[in-house]
Amino acid sequence: MPPYPTGSWMPVALSADLPAGTVMPAQSPVGPIALWRSRSGRAVAFADRCPHRGMRLSHGFVRDEALSCIYHGWSYAQAGNCLRIPAHPGLAPPETIRVATQAVEDSGGIIWISVGEAAAPPPRLDGLAPLRSMMVEADVAALEAAAGGKANDGLLDHTHNGRTLRLLLASEGEARTLMHVLVGEDANPTERIAASRAAETLRRAAEGIRRSRAVQ
Structure with a gap:
């Protein structure tokens, strides 16, 4: 099988398959991920599980620069921290409420996920x-x-x-x-x-x- 050791990159989707403002399920070496693109065009990868009730975040929706869970609407910033809990609009979510993230590179029409901490950029597919x-x-x-x-x-x-x-x-x-x-x-x-x-x-x-x- 192709070697994807720690420090390398795994190709998980085509850039064209993830338009701005959308989310899709994908797989990574550490398990299922919710792959989404913010309205401004940045690709982000979250663990595909909302910390609240475990709903798949790949069923969620993008609102501007954040991803919201479809179950109770909890919203998460690109860094994985919780931004908003609709049932408690006056509450500033604690930093302990976070979604695990993975490093993403959108290069050459391919979306790559890092396997551990990558030491170099993804491979170039020139031509x-x-x-x-x-x-x-x-x-x-x-x-x-x-x-x-x-x-x-x-x-x-x-x-x-x-x-x-x-x-x-x-x-x-x-x-x-x-x-x-x-x-x-x-x-x-x-x-x-x-x-x-x-x-x-x-x-x-x-x-x-x-x-x-x-x-x-």
Whole structure:
């Protein structure tokens, strides 16, 4: 599987999939996260659990520069501290009410989550642009077998019909992999469609390998 040791970065979503003022669920090495983007455009990652009653914050809503829980409306700043408790409008929430946060970098069209304290910025993907993400119900080993190659620092090359497709992989457990499909920055619409179809074919092949291994 791609190595995401402490101090590295894990690609969890495409920037285009998280517009300003929205929130989405994602996975990180420490568990589920609520990935959200403030109205001003900053990406933030919270542990996906409200400290109040444990509701998933990924079901919440963005209000300006804060994320609010959908259950009782508790609001949290980007640093994780509680800003507002609607049932007690005159109360200044104590600093002890906090959501765990993770460092985020929004770079090259990819949203990266730090694994521990990162020592350097996320890797640069010069000349490449993200096309789409898809969930593969198979592990990285099955994807490598289907592609006939090995992932290097999370990047897997797959040659299909004479064209090389680059895939950025993020393992989400024993039998799930988030696959970000990358194409050349100058790829035309026909090439982008072909890359998307090639990635779908690879996904089906990897899932077939996983199923065949499960019955052996």
